[in-house]
Every structure is written in C-alpha cells, then in structure tokens.
Amino acid sequence: xxxxxxxxxxxxxxxxxxxxxxxxxxxxxxxxxxxxxxxxxxxxxxxxxxxxxxxxxxxxxxxxxxxxxxxxxxxxxxxxxxxxxxxxxxxxxxxxxxxxxxxxxxxxxxxxxxxxxxxxxxxxxxxxxxxxxxxxxxxxxxxxxxxxxxxxxxxxxxxxxxxxxxxxxxxxxxxxxxxxxxxxxxxxxxxxxxxxxxxxxxxxxxxxxxxxxxxxxxxxxxxxxxxxxxxxxxxxxxxxxxxxxxxxxxxxxxxxxxxxxxxxxxxxxxxxxxxxxxxxxxxxxxxxxxxxxxxxxxxxxxxxxxxxxxxxxxxxxxxxxxxxxxxxxxxxxxxxxxxxxxxxxxxxxxxxxxxxxxxxxxxxxxxxxxxxxxxxxxxxxxxxxxxxxxxxxxxxxxxxxxxxxxxxxxxxxxxxxxxxxxxxxxxxxxxxxxxxxxxxxxxxxxxxxxxxxxxxxxxxxxxxxxxxxxxxxxxxxxxxxxxxxxxxxxxxxxxxxxxxxxxxxxxxxxxxxxxxxxxxxxxxxxxxxxxxxxxxxxxxxxxxxxxxxxxxxxxxxx
Amino acid sequence: xxxxxxxxxxxxxxxxxxxxxxxxxxxxxxxxxxxxxxxxxxxxxxxxxxxxxxxxxxxxxxxxxxxxxxxxxxxxxxxxxxxxxxxxxxxxxxxxxxxxxxxxxxxxxxxxxxxxxxxxxxxxxxxxxxxxxxxxxxxxxxxxxxxxxxxxxxxxxxxxxxxxxxxxxxxxxxxxxxxx
Numbered sequence: 052x053x054x055x056x057x058x059x060x061x062x063x064x065x066x067x068x069x070x071x072x073x074x075x076x077x078x079x080x081x082x083x084x085x086x087x088x089x090x091x092x093x094x095x096x097x098x099x100x101x102x103x104x105x106x107x108x109x110x111x112x113x114x115x116x117x118x119x120x121x122x123x124x125x126x127x128x129x130x131x132x133x134x135x136x137x138x139x140x141x142x143x144x145x146x147x148x149x150x151x152x153x154x155x156x157x158x159x160x161x162x163x164x165x166x167x168x169x170x171x172x173x174x175x176x177x178x179x180x181x182x183x184x185x186x187x188x189x190x191x192x193x194x195x196x197x198x199x200x201x202x203x204x205x206x207x208x209x210x211x212x213x214x215x216x217x218x219x220x221x222x223x224x225x226x227x228x229x230x231x232x233x234x235x236x237x238x239x240x241x242x243x244x245x246x247x248x249x250x251x252x253x254x255x256x257x258x259x260x261x262x263x264x265x266x267x268x269x270x271x272x273x274x275x276x277x278x279x280x281x282x283x284x285x286x287x288x289x290x291x292x293x294x295x296x297x298x299x300x301x302x303x304x305x306x307x308x309x310x311x312x313x314x315x316x317x318x319x320x321x322x323x324x325x326x327x328x329x330x331x332x333x334x335x336x337x338x339x340x341x342x343x344x345x346x347x348x349x350x351x352x353x354x355x356x357x358x359x360x361x362x363x364x365x366x367x368x369x370x371x372x373x374x375x376x377x378x379x380x381x382x383x384x385x386x387x388x389x390x391x392x393x394x395x396x397x398x399x400x401x402x403x404x405x406x407x408x409x410x411x412x413x414x415x416x417x418x419x420x421x422x423x424x425x426x427x428x429x430x431x432x433x434x435x436x437x438x439x440x441x442x443x444x445x446x447x448x449x450x451x452x453x454x455x456x457x458x459x460x461x462x463x464x465x466x467x468x469x470x471x472x473x474x475x476x477x478x479x480x481x482x483x484x485x486x487x488x489x490x491x492x493x494x495x496x497x498x499x500x501x502x503x504x505x506x507x508x509x510x511x512x513x514x515x516x517x518x519x520x521x522x523x524x525x526x527x528x529x530x531x532x533x534x535x536x537x538x539x540x541x542x543x544x545x546x547x548x549x550x551x552x553x554x555x556x557x558x559x560x561x562x563x564x565x566x567x568x569x570x571x572x573x574x575x576x577x578x579x580x581x582x583x584x585x586x587x588x589x590x591x592x593x594x595x596x597x598x599x600x601x602x603x604x605x606x607x608x609x
Numbered sequence: 610x611x612x613x614x615x616x617x618x619x620x621x622x623x624x625x626x627x628x629x630x631x632x633x634x635x636x637x638x639x640x641x642x643x644x645x646x647x648x649x650x651x652x653x654x655x656x657x658x659x660x661x662x663x664x665x666x667x668x669x670x671x672x673x674x675x676x677x678x679x680x681x682x683x684x685x686x687x688x689x690x691x692x693x694x695x696x697x698x699x700x701x702x703x704x705x706x707x708x709x710x711x712x713x714x715x716x717x718x719x720x721x722x723x724x725x726x727x728x729x730x731x732x733x734x735x736x737x738x739x740x741x742x743x744x745x746x747x748x749x750x751x752x753x754x755x756x757x758x759x760x761x762x763x764x765x766x767x768x769x770x771x772x773x774x775x776x777x778x779x780x781x782x783x784x785x786x787x788x789x
Binding site for chain 1: 679680681682683685686697698699702708709710711734735778781782784785
C-alpha cells in the first residue's frame, strides 16, 4: 500500500517494497531502511557524494506518463501504472529518491554490473588478506564474497605499488590495496579541514599520496583509517597487533574532553588494542580525535597503582583521618556521575568543602572542546559543585596555609599538578583515591588504588548536557577497587548511609534525589544519550567554544 | 518382566575329558608361534606412518628457508580446544623477507589441549602448519607440553612448496611492474 505521503516524504518502491523516506535521501539510505543492502565503497553517509567506485549500481525506473497530456500510462496486464525502466544501471549514492521511483537491486543487470565492478577492483588487488589488518572488517572481502564472480579471469601480471608508505606519524598506507574510493581525501578536505591527500598518476597506476611538503598529521588522521573500506590505510599503532575477529567491542565514551565522543573499545582477554568512534549523529557523527584513541595506554601504564594491601584496613585508616574533621574534598571532572554523587554523600558525611580541578586547553572547533574534563556538568547536575571549577585550587591552598584544613581527600586528581605545593601537602593528611602513581600519591598518607574509565561503567554528562553511558571494557588490575565501592565503604565507615556501591544500586538513589535525573534509569538510557534540562546552569560561564553539533549559548547569542 | 528359564545341557563325555578343548587351544597357540609377529618392539622399532597421518602440528619453512607462517591467526581462531596462541609481529625492514611484512613473534601450541583434528592445517592460507608424523609427545611438566615457535619449527622442518607466492611477489616488485 502506498501510504498517504506527508509533504516532506517521498514514496519509493525498492525490490517491490514501498517505503516513504524524507526528500533528499539517496537510494542507498532508502534501501538501508528496508534492510536491502546496496554495496558501496566510496559513499559514506557523512561525506560528500562522488560516485566513483560504481559499486552501488542499481536498476531504476519512473512511472510512465503520456508526454503530451501528463496522464499516467497504465499497464493493462497488471492494472498498475507502467514503469519506464532506464536501460542502463544508475548509481544509488548519487541518485536521490523521487516520487514513485522504482528500484531493482537484484535484477540480472545489477548482478552483472556488480560482478563487473568487483572483477575490476580485484584485478590489481594483492590478495594479501592473511597479512592485512583489515581482514574481517574489509568491505572488499565481504562484497567479493557476496556479489563477486568468485574467480578471476586476469592472467597478466598485477601492478606493484608501494606497500609501506608512511603518510603521517599515525597512518601507514599500503597502496596496492587501495580501491581509489577517495573517502580519505574527502574526509581530510571537508571534515578535518586540512587538504593533505590526493591521487597522482592515471588509471590503474593511480596512487594515493600527500600533497608536496604536507603530511597526514592532523589530529583526525586515524578517521581515514576507519573509513577506508579496504586495508589501504592502516593505523601504525594497531598494525599487526591483533586480528579484529578476536576483539570484543564495548561501547564507551571518550574521556578526552567534554565533547563526549561515542567510542567502541576493542579488547581481547582484558587487553585493549584500539579505540574507534561510534556513530552518534548528535555528538560526533562517525569521527573522533587521534589523541582520544591513545587514552587506553593509561590502563597498562607503568605507574599504574596496583598493590593495595587489605582494602578494609586502608578504608579504616582513611576513615580515621576523615573523622578527625577539617576535611576538604577534591573531586574530579573525570569521575562518572555516579561517583560524583557518591562523593557528594561522602562530603555531606564529613562536612567537607568540595573543589573540582579544572582542565582547560584549546578547543579545535571540531571534536576537542576547551574543557578537557569529560564530566564537569555531571558534578553540577548531581550537586557536587554549584560553581564551575577555578583554574587552580587557590581557595584550598589558602585554607591549608591558614590551617583550616587538616585532611584532603582527592578523588583521582593530582593535587600538585592542580597547583598545591609539596610544602602545603606536607602540612595536611592526604587520602588519595588514584589510578596512577604521581606526586600526590607519593605524599599521601593513604592511597587506595581505583579504576580507570575503561574498567568501570557509568555515565558522563557532556557539554550539551547530554547524559551518555559507557560499559566496562576490561577488568581492573588485581588490587584496584571500583571507585564507587571505595566511596561507599568510606561513607559507611563514617556512619552515614551509603547511596550504593554499584552503578545499578546508586541509580535508585540518584533518580530519587537528583531532580534532573528523576525520570531516568541507567538501563533505559538510550545509546545516543539523553539531553538533560540545562536551564538551572544556563548562566554559568562555560569555557567551551563552538564544536561539531554544539553551539554554546554565549556564542549563539553573540 | 517375564522370567525365561534356560535349560543347561549336560556335558558330553568328550567335553568332560577336556582333551578336545585343550587340543584346539594349543592349535591356535602353536599357529602363532611359527607366524611372523605382528607387534613391534616399541620404542626401538617404530611403526610405518601412512600418508595423510595427523600427528603433532608443526610449523614449516619453505625450500628457501623462509618461515611460511605470516601469523594471520586463522588457526588460533579455528582451533576447537583453543590450543594455539600466537603473538603477531612485524618483520624488520632489513630482513631478506621484509616484503612478507608479518610473521609470528611467538607461536605456542598446547599439546595438552590439542585434539589432533587438523583444522589448523586445513584453514592455513599459507600452508605453514602441518600435522606430520610425530605422534608421541611426553613431558614431566605442563610447560614442557607447550610447543613454542622454536620447537614447532624443529619438529616441522622444511616442506616442498608448490606456489612460492611471496617469491613471485618480490620478483614482480623488483621487475618494477607497474608503478612509475
């Protein structure tokens, strides 16, 4: 049945099935909504359409009308309007849907066209899948299997091209595998804003290369590796490390800045091998920064805190210090919403003041915002802080100098890096919940090893006040305890009621006590996140400038 | 259940003397005394291994001495008891086989887990892993029963190669076929 078309919807018929899609949708996307696969290499939903791979050829027809009267011509055999099929196949990516358009993706002509394109693409392909990092997630492999002829008629010598070109510090190019789709060129030019890649030479000698005196070294270069449909562009960091079919994918959130890019963490047996972006059209499209992809190295860093002794003894010792009073708490914009809430409960139990450490860098107007804390807004939402953190812990430093503070509990923050001097730290008792050894843990009376963001689950609130959840990718090292469990034990040791020691438990309290989260449950948070009502914090001078999909209120009004 | 009484027949006179039975038994024994023995004095004597025998999995070199495994890890993936462990590595650029790019840094097969199914040999795209004639593995510790890369190549040795695909590739590269 043809549904009554809404003004902005266009009804098309793909393989006999009708679907109404928004105007301007191309045939590939319309077919995708019907679960019809139109194979393609050069087309990418977030890049300009060039139509140079010819893999998405489909057969196309329009309803016939009488040229003179514009009256529909009916097919007497079926009683329906006749379809005028175009005698040659058309590309699906470069064709937008039109009312009444008919598409065939399984006809003999389409099958022939696909087999022909696949055969040409494989003519000079080295077929070195056993040593290719793309094997297992390679479009060429998948589509050769699904739509290829299955054998080669090419008996001549294959082209030989450079196999190990360093395009930049993080990207290695294997030119023989390239199918000249130009996705990487378009990405660099249009999204990253640095036109560094191009083709030289002609025909089957065409070679991807950098422009003279340029290198593929912008902070988004590894996205070209992700969008490369074949194994031509490979990540130098991930090269030959592990085959992708062994890797477990965990949905995560990038902790590099308050953009909160959606990511996938790829791990095997508790070891993380790479991080790639996950599509979220409201946050990061399908991109992420190169710098954010390296954050996993912290998990197995040499200065990782592991051995703890008995957790109960450490907690008891810490509780003794906290009970003595005059406590200050340094929270973290890197902690999860749940931990910030638990820390707020602990602060209430000790009567401590809470400060946050601010981290400000330069934003790149794309996917790296000025605020390098992923979750300052979480602290605002949970009520851990009411004002934005200042650049240095000057107020805390003054309190120490005045002798008003005897004990500092720091949650994952290096106090020395945040502006306190070693002399000031020596005056107070420091309780540190930390993941890595630093100047603060060296000076601390009690150090409780905790987990990095890859080893726990929780939520972050990004710069758009979008709450996004992430899951545990790998288990923590022996001796490190989940931050929430430590905070709950500390709160209990102080005789106060704990909000819960796990994410699931704490969300019951969170939903009940935090107005902004009242209707949300952790389990029901959608994968693309949920926008919170930001009105209570609208007046605060957030440091972020404009980035992809985020226009701060101040910039918008200016 | 119904009970079926079975009648036991009384022994005949000849049977009661036991002599026919003893004679027929001795006949069998004496026949084997003069026959060629069918057992082997293992381990001094070793059995003839038929072609296609699936013994201990090994890694092999090609006739030019190149290690054939490129650590694609398909055998590790297909191995039903998860006996294979591979650490992939890159071949340094000054190596004569640098054009192959990849080889295993470490290759371990746990022979306590291996079930000799031969799927690793079947799946190998480089014909690098072979179940050969070796059938007897023993050791005093569990660690001894894990064959590492060195031991696997010792056991495997060199096998003839029908393709020399990497050598052909290098020859094409040196002939400068194509790129200019």
